[in-house]
Amino acid sequence: MRDPGARASSTPLVGGSAEPTLRDLSAPGRQAWSLPDLDVPRRNLDLPEMADAPPALPEVAERDLVAHFTRLAHRNFGVDLGAYPLGSCTMKYNPKVCDWAAELPGFRDLHPSAPAQLTQGILEAVVEAERILCELTGMSRASFQPPAGAAGELTGLLIMRAYHQEKGHPRHKVVIPDASHGTNPASVTLAGYEAVSVPSNAKGMVDIDALRAVVDEDTAGLMLTNPNTLGLFEEDIEVIAQIIHEVDGLVYYDGANLNAILGVVRPGDMGFDIVHSNLHKTFATPHGGGGPGSGPVAVVERLIQYLPGPIPTPAGDGAIVWEQPAASIGRVHGNHGNMLVVVRALTYMLALGGPGLERVAQRSVLNARYLEHLVGKEYAIPYTAPCMHEFVASAENLKKETGIRAMDVAKALPDYGFHAPTVYFPLVVDEALMLEPTETESPETVEALAKALLEIADVARQDPEYLHDAPHHTPVSRLDDAGAARSPVLTWFMEDSQ
Template identity: 50%
Template sequence: MKESLGATGLILNEPLLWEKGKKGRCGFSFPRRDVEPCPLDEELTGEGPDFPDLSEVDVVRHYTRLAQWNFGVDTGMYPLGSCTMKYSPKTNEKQASLPGFTGAHPLLPSSLSQGALKMMFEFEQYLNEITGMYATTLQPAAGAHGEFTGMLIIYAFHKKQGAQRSKIIVPDTAHGTNPASVSLCGFRPVPVTSNEQGILSVEAIAEIMDQDTAGIMVTNPNTLGLFEENIQKIAQIVHAKGGLVYCDGANMNAVMGMVKMGNIGIDVMQLNLHKTFSTPHGGGGPGSGPVSVAKHLEPFLPVPRVVEENNTYILAEDYPDSIGKISAFHGAFGVIIKAYSYIRSMGPENLKKASQLAVLNANYIKERLKGTLHLPYDRPCMHECVFSDKHQATQNIATLDMAKRLMDYGFHPPTVHFPLVVPGAIMVEPTETESKEDIDQFIETFKAIASEARENPDLLHHAPKSCKVKRLDEVTAARKPCLTG
């Protein structure tokens, strides 16, 4: 095995912001005061917030030290299943920081915002093409926000039909956001279990689909990394009873250019630009969750819509069946620029190749690790594969122990304990931007950890050793919450 990536270097301790600084310092260059002071009525004014006063150097050192305690995709492999932690190209950041975009006000007349509107219009067309859907809104601010938008569209559709329905079918492999989005929209989620192959069976859906079910919410490929092979038949059953098919498109990175959701019976879906389209995750956002719909759902999309008229772009509000507004303005425009820039840099062939290589990487890991780790569904996977800790459990080693030990070797752990249908799940999504050498090293590392589990289990129980902190006391954090300092 190659030398471990994991090493320790000098990192610095750093106190909390308010334990630093001195009254009278400032890290902000004040604009010139060119008008007379004009005090506000004292009845209205408060003390001012209790912030520390810091110099620019204080602030820069503080955040530089904090940054060094973090691990990102730019640091190393981050195979977090279901999250598509692919490399975020730097040119995207550059385009999003062009002053014409960062300084743009969202409520100016459209004649003053043509570049932004043109880009949004074109981007919607690109997403329509990739998904095979008819129309797209860019307003939802994240994947779950897109799911909610999709559910509102389904709700509006049935309302327009004159008969509201009360249930949505949600498979047991779904992301937690799915049932939460369903119930936020007033629907009741009806669970359905996947079959022994890890996918939905036609019979299971036929059994529960009825006239009071508004539709089904399917993640495809699903969270076991498997393609829902029966999707067309399932869609037929749902449609025959007047329901709609929602696809959680969080895993679209597996099938760009290979499958068009619009062609296989999907009525509405969301895309996660921070997953499939390379925009960085920012330690938990901002993301962006555009929603694409089939033609019969277009009237329900949020407003305003970007419309082209004689080569000019306008924001149109006149859609009486629209669900309304889902964000104050036009969605996460700054994120959309990055995804647009990604699609333009990649072009059609490379997008398809990205999906193929993402699937290649995942299958390669599955094949090479399946002797080491238990593989509950031994079939070709898509962009991610799910193992479990069943082999190691006999040595009193759990998923979490292996995950923590990976850190010492310089890897971010995979997603753990999800999906819930696999006890002790280890969900690996390498993405296409990891090279064969890095993937080989990840595989060798996991094998080494499995040997340690047999020979020296304490190494795992006490991991990580090389991070800024050891395992943290989450029980006390939740029993006696300390959320502010």
């Protein structure tokens, strides 16, 4: 069996047979807990709701329990383990100081319904995060209720709808580029609009003539991410914004890729009216994994009245109160959003400061351009404008020559100690490999990642069969990802509990 020579991570991945479950480890009488002796009389509650016997939970010693979960953690790949170049997802290393702040008991143990007079500390954190976010995006006010990027998109579109509704004509269409992130057309449809696709030009940017052709008085607005999903900065962004504003449409910025422009250029200055940011990608909470996120929506002055509320707002006497915007679209989340993700983001912003945030943008672009330069020797780069924080390469040539596809290349990378990149997205590139090395990786790691990708291309020529079965050195090999999405098995029953 071939052994990849270039594994960047020195941490061994645990391979081999299936992990025993806690049930397999269970032995009668073992326990992972200890409680002090009762110092009050024992009472038996004789209630009809009570079961006859305790549930048949596994009985495991603390030592075995900890070993079990530690072993499982070692079988996983995460941002703390190595480079995770999953384009469009910004899976970067997150500084531990952000966890420290979010775990402070004064933040962590707060009840979400506690009144403002008892929660001034966390409200001040939210107000400060809003101030910095607005400064970075060029917006006037923000609401932190939306719990994810896609939720921010829907919120922004509902604000768009409220704006047009108040003018007496809700309109029906929202324009999105053909390379847009999948959540964009989904959010547009969910908000009750028709998604009108505008094609990219030969440079991978919005085709201005095609845009002019689809925009009219029935256009509520346009959704755009810039840098776009090809990793390119829309050079005609001011013209794009002007075309939409000429029909009184609103320009929506999908700010999921904000790390590429932090402190360098602001969506507000490009002409955008509504911006969502993915705090969980850009500001120190890992994306994915199903954990809580935060997709705050920020707007220009004339749209503040529609923001979801209530919003923490400094009152005249210095206290912070909850305030409902005048024509609010209402709540989009229970309580006030995922507050601890906001605390982590604020910690990140303050720890890095203005110059540090600017370096985030510079480093994210530098790393992507370096990686693009290194892998461009082997993989075609269909759009050649200088990339920003990510780029899209193509395995089309490799496929023609060897039968090895983008998916095979991606599945081989974990054998080298790297997470797989995004594949087959955006749809405008055949055999797309979308790579985002992120700002947190060193030049050595970027070089090791490039070396792995080049070596995989070599292996494709010498031994394509080997790559069809990759990865070979991970706890599990090829998974049926379509099956996992379409027929997920989300429940497991212990034999004697059915």
